[in-house]
C-alpha cells in the first residue's frame with residue numbers, strides 16, 4: 025500500500041517552562057505523524073503532557089515563560105518559524121481545536137451566532153448573512169435542535185454537549201486539515217459523549233480530516249483511533265495501531281493504563297460502535 029504524505033509531521037518537539045523552581049521539561053522531544061482521514065489517539069495519565077503538546081502545536085503557550093523547540097510541519101510548511109499573525113490564520117482554518125471545557129472556547133458576552141459568524145468571516149470572504157446561513161446549516165448537520173434559535177442564545181444557555189457540537193459545526197465550516205480534540209468528551213455525560221464522538225468521526229469521514237484525539241479514557245481511544253501514541257512524563261513510550269495496543273501492550277506503563285480502566289468493561293467498545301451506528 026502506498027503511504028500518503030503526512031498532513032502533520034512533528035519532530036523533536038520539546039517544551040520547557042520557566043518556573044520559580046527553575047526550568048522544567050514538560051515535553052521531552054516527541055515525534056509523530058498524522059495522516060488524512062485517520063485518527064491518532066494520544067493517551068496518558070493526567071499531567072503527562074498531552075495538553076501542553078496540543079497547545080505547543082498551535083503555539084498557544086505563553087511565549088514569555090515557555091520555550092518550544094522542534095519542527096512542526098503542516099502539509100510541508102514549517103510552522104515553528106511563522107510570524108504570529110500568520111499562525112493566527114492557521115488556527116481554526118488549518119488546525120481546528122476542540123477543547124475539554126467548551127465554555128472556555130466561547131466568550132460569555134456574545135451570542136453563539138455572532139461568534140460563529142465572526143469565526144467564519146475571519147477565515148473566509150463572506151457576508152454576515154451568508155456566514156449565518158452556513159452556520160445554521162452546519163448546526164443542523166450536527167443535529168442541534170432549533171439551530172436558528174440557538175444562534176441568538178448565549179454560551180451559558182447551552183449544555184456542554186451542545187457547545188461541543190457547536191465547535192464541531194465550526195470545524196465543519198472551516199474544514200481544517202487537522203483537528204486536535206483535547207479530552208472532547210471528558211466533561212460530558214455518557215449519551216453526549218457518544219453523540220460528540222460520532223459527529224467528530226463523521227467530520228473526519230466527510231472531509232478527510234486528520235484527527236488528534238487526546239484522552240485519558242481508553243474507551244474513547246478504542247472507539248475512534250486508528251493508531252495510538254502513549255505519553256508518560258513528557259515522552260512517547262509506546263506507539264502502535266489500536267488493536268495491537270489493546271491486545272499486546274508492550275510498555276509496562278501501557279499495561280498499567282490498560283489495567284486501570286474500569287469503564288471499558290462496563291461499556292464494551294462493540295456496544296459503543298452499535299450505538300454510534302444507530
Ligand SMILES: Nc1ncnc2c1ncn2[C@@H]1O[C@H](COP(=O)(O)OP(=O)(O)O)[C@@H](O)[C@H]1O
Pocket residue numbers: 041043050068069070071072073074075076077
Ligand atoms: N503553563 C505551564 N507552566 C508550567 N507548567 C505547566 C504549564 N502547563 C502545564 N504544566 C505542567 O505540565 C505538565 C503536563 O500538563 P498537561 O499537558 O496539562 O497534562 P495532561 O494534559 O496530560 O493532563 C503538568 O505537570 C503540568 O503541571
Ligand SMILES: [Mg+2]
Pocket residue numbers: 074075076206207
Ligand atoms: Mg490535558
